[in-house]
Amino acid sequence: MEKKDKFIRNKEKSIQQLRFTIQILFSILCIWIGVEFSQFIKFLETNGISGSDYRPPGVEGFLPISALMSVYYFFQSGIIHSVHPAGFFIFIAIVGVSLLFRKSFCSWLCPVGFISELVGDFGDKIAKKLFKRRIKIWKYLDYFFRSLKYLLLAFFAFSIFSMSQLALAYFLGGDYNIMADVKMYYFFANISQTALIVIGVLFLLSIIYRNFWCRYLCPYGALLGLLGFLSPTKIKRNTSTCIDCSLCAKACPSFIKVDKVITVNSDECTSCLNCVDVCPVENTLDLKLIGSDKKINKKFVAYGVVLIFIAITGLGMLTGNWQNKIPKELYIELHKNINNLGHPTSSSDIQKLNEESERNAK
Ligand code: SF4
Ligand code: SF4
Known part of the structure; x- marks a missing residue:
């Protein structure tokens, strides 16, 4: 008898509704942080007369490079740097989630990943109407583009890992790093025409080709994809x-040929479980532990991602490494000079930073 005739229908409930709910809630949290931070900016702009003096620590989650520096500094010194302590814990939480469930941060929590998914769904619908299938690009061109995010990651990693402990401390404690979140706010609040065009082009490309930003350009995703290789869970x-x-x-948003492999080993797998949900045959496609045939319950992934994130960030709060202790007067003072605070941009800048920090230490 053909396998098709005797298969047992998969009656398991889809997890996608719960994933969507988690994505919405996390996006609302990010918007809320943005609203609170805008009140803090108002406080700085009015020299403390209006707005709110509360600076939401969650904003540090949007400073991944500073967080990576903080983590590297911690490995060198054993100290959690005090300027962006929440960023340090958010970074560890994102890494922790992705170590256990591959690049799951991208498909369960990341607001950019969420927007990218919605835009991609819209693009796919149009493509299916017009061409009867999703748009795919030539596989070697795809490999080439996918390497770009790794090159960006390599650039950041090289720049950071070539810094001495002193230079890291000097940068992390410096005026630029203290005000990095404020500068980021102004980047988006007073967005230049060029930046707007770039974002518009990326948006359009994400409609035409699913997950364009995440798949080809996001260095954070590249890091999480590499960590995913160490994950003990895989789609089998x-x-x-x-x-x-x-x-x-057909359901995989990362274009992985799930139907052609026994185990999904791709760096692009985000543990979204779309493939598991659409599989019509019971016990045929599941997330499993390496070396075991026991399937992992889909709800375990959902709750696991959320609970790991809450546990690690909660640890930061409980140990007093969440809200930084920088006086608001210093913020107001630095804000007056915000346009003159520059970022080191080249290897010679890093070299200068290394030398300057050593001179200052003497
Ligand atoms: S292989 Fe499955 S879990 Fe991984 S990205 Fe594709 S659909 Fe999601
Ligand atoms: S694993 Fe994929 S190809 Fe095989 S039955 Fe399930 S959905 Fe179909």
């Missing part, structure tokens, strides 16, 4: 019950 296909319907591959 049972070839003896698979009916080769290809629904899993």
Whole structure:
């Protein structure tokens, strides 16, 4: 008898509704942080007369480079740097989530990933109407573009890992790093025409080609994709019950040929579980632990991602490493000079920073 005739229908409930809810809640949290931070900016702009003196520590989650420096500094010194302590814990939480469930931060929590997914769904619908299928690009061109995010990651990693402990401390404690979140706010609040065009082009490209930013350019995603190789969980296909319907591959937002492999080892897998949800055959496609045939319950992934994130960031709060202790008067003072605070941009800048920090230490 053909496998197709005797398959047992998969009656498991889809997890996508819960994933969507988690994505919405996390996005609302990010918007809320943005609103609170705008009140803090108002406080700085009016020299403390109006707005709010509360600076939401969650804003440091949007400073991944500073956070990576903080983590490297911690490995060198054993000290959590006090300027952006929340950023340090948010970074560790994102890494922790992705170490356990591959690049799951991208598909369960990241607001940019969420927007990218919505835009991609919209683009796919149009493409299916026009061409009867999703748009894919030539595989070697895809490999080339995918390497770009790793090159960006390598550039940041090289710049950071070539800094001495003193230079890191000097940068992390410096005026630029203290005001990095404020500068980021102004970048978006007073967005230049060039930046707007770039964002518009990326948006359009994400409609035409699903996840354009995440797949090709996001260095954070590149880091999480590499960490995913160390993850103990993988999507596995049972070839003896698979009916080769290809629904899993068609549903995969990362264009992984799930129907052609036994174990998904791709750096692009985000543990979104779309493939698992569409598989029509019971016990055929599941997230499993490496070296075990026991499937991981889909709700365990959902709650696992959220709880790990809350646990690690909660640890930061409980240990007093969340809200920084920088006096608001210093923020107001630095804000007056915000346009003159510059970022080191080249290896010679890093070299200068290394030398300057050593001179200052003497
Ligand atoms: S392989 Fe499955 S879990 Fe991984 S990205 Fe594709 S659909 Fe999501
Ligand atoms: S969805 Fe994929 S794993 Fe499931 S039966 Fe079809 S081809 Fe096989």
